[in-house]
Amino acid sequence: MKPYYITTAIDYTNAPPHIGHAYEKVLADVMARFQRLAGREVYFLTGVDQHGQKVQKSAEKVGLSPQAFVDGITSHFTSLWDKLNVRYDGWAATTDPKHKRVVQAMLQKLHDEGQLYKQGYTGFYSVRQEQFLTDKERGPDGKFGEEWGEVVELEEENWYFRLSDHVEWLKTYIKTHPDFIFPAHRANDVLNVLEGKAQDLCISRPVERLSWGIPLPFDENFVNFVWFDALTNYISFAGYLAEECGNADMPDFSKLWPSEAHVIGKDILVPAHALYWPIMLHALGFSDEQIPRLIVHGWWNVKGSKMSKSTGNVIDPNALADTFTADGLRYYVMRDIATGYDADFSDERIIMSYNKELAGGLGNLLNRSINMAQKYRNGLLVSEGYDDAENAALRQTVAEALPAYQEKMNAWAIHDGIAAAWKIVSHANAYVDSTKPFSLAKDPEQAARLDSVLYHLAEAFVHVAVLLNPIMPTAMATARAQIGWDMPEGFVLSDLKWGMLPNGHQLGTPVPLFPRLEIEVSSAA
């Protein structure tokens, strides 16, 4: 079977990561881990977009070379992914020479085929901001505001890609491939844009204006501008043209492509990923079957408004991970948003999700289960000798959780997948109260029943600790260690059946999995 190839947007190395960056990478990481658990080979690619004018300017401002500047910002991203247990197989840094060679080879190919052309453009240019201005930048009085400084009329030549040649193909493709974009309703936004006039795409900047980029192989006076650089990472780091570019140690492109999931934010769907990218691939000769699928996620707002540096409401994922642990943060950003829609970040909700659900619900269940087994049976489980309807009902819940979980996870409804697994947690907590093992322990005649209750609790938790592993890999590994059982090498979801713990299994020592946090709502990040 073809490997599951999943990518994320590559982050722009102009500022350190915020919660939105973290959410996207965790989402992709959870899916990658789920697919692996489901038995598929997975290739997970993420990375950074390091070229461009903003980087060039920011580097100048602090007196660093562009490469030194992006290396610094890049380390903020890589250390965060490390901290959050985002485990990728490939790292796409656009300053990587391997990537540059692929970009240049692609551009040369398109140039040779006549899909690129050079044309002059006359417009208003801000000397201070070093960019051309459009009517959008005009104020209500029709003039360019003072923030643009001196504005001059300027003519500039640039290279263009014949995007408009492929627009009709794209319209048809979108209409005939409803799975292209998830959630499906976003395809309307794309078709809406395509109804407008089709313009070709400017793909260059004169080298005197922008030097921090990939030079056009056929015209030394220009560097590539954005799209053929950033979007290309999805194929360049998957081994596209690896042989003719002399790129060693790359994945086998013919096996990996197309990607099952380009995980991106809704802000970069139109025009970049839903227009430019499929058209670029089509222009390069990719067939309809070779077009990747887009998974479009929403944004984390703060108190109903967008996160932005200017309003000072940027949420720092590092601080959250320090307070709530990496798994506490991963759990929150997976359970409190429906994939594809926006959600509101709030201190109250992340504290509630940690203290109420992880500490009080999940963690406490593990703790009370092991603790009773240790107290009454020295941690030794007996799986045979007694059964009743209450036990059967718990087993039923456990059995039903797996298919529900798989269906939801496969459909990118991570929050529903968590809820499916959580039914076991809720049922098991209620089961403790209804079977009262602490009372059974006082009556020697109930010994066999007590054994069965203790066994059911531990076994049920094993299932939870497998299902939630993609979401909270560290905590679930710790939980399994306390139970004294772990997934054997090559374990897949279909191996998960009642009876993972053998008769006579020895449990470990209970330690609170998510220690309850005493946090004032107002003082939390």
Added chain:
RNA sequence: GGCAGUGUAGCUCAGCGGUAGAGCAGAGGACUCAUAAGCCUUUGGUCGGCGGUUCAAAUCCGCCCCCUGCCA
């Protein structure tokens, strides 16, 4: 202005033609193995508004309003 999404309990949301649902928050209770955790019960809603179709509408249709997004 065009297109789309959304509007259901204090909060987050599910339901999408057949007697209003879940979780959290609030209230009450029984219990004690456990991280002052967990369990049970319970308060709370003219399902954005108006009109229509139907034996029956939160659910379908029309108009309007709010918020959000994309485009102009």
